[in-house]
Amino acid sequence: GQQVMQIPQYQHVQEGEDFTTYCNSSTTLSNIQWYKQRPGGHPVFLIQLVKSGEVKKQKRLTFQFGEAKKNSSLHITATQTTDVGTYFCLSNSNSGYALNFGKGTSLLVTP
């Protein structure tokens, strides 16, 4: 299946700072999904992007899908301590079924 590289692996910010994580692929992706996993918890689906150049927002979270559909980003504006966790991107294989996660970006927010 397609592999995505996710950067950075870790990010430590002060509360109120912005945060961005990136997913990059060498091949064109049919779609990309984003998940959040709180410490000790399980991944929770946030959003799916399908169209080239697509931008979606959820309150302070902005998700983008690149024009070439080879990269995606998640941006959090003015982080809060509730944003702590690991953010994963997920791409499907060409068959549409085998799911390959990026290794995730762990976000730590200190007050």
Added chain:
Amino acid sequence: NAGVTQTPKFQVLKTGQSMTLQCAQDMNHEYMSWYRQDPGMGLRLIHYSVGAGITDQGEVPNGYNVSRSTTEDFPLRLLSAAPSQTSVYFCASSYRGTGHGYTFGSGTRLTVV
């Protein structure tokens, strides 16, 4: 409540023992899958199923078996546990196709000594 139920939540096995991790969903999802999560390795796909009677291997299938006799259940069997299988295991399900998010169970933390 609707969702994905995994049992047990915690398990300690001795090397060589076998066991089955249970996963059940009540959302009539066609797609089900098993992942293992290890520090620094993210989530790696073990096996998946696109419907009853159909299974396929993921990235790290060795040492694990699955079957899908019903839409609801997708058990993961460890044939002969090894310390390298110490991990957190997640089951996930979804409607068929790429247009839906995946619902994850709360996980099974397995330690093999």
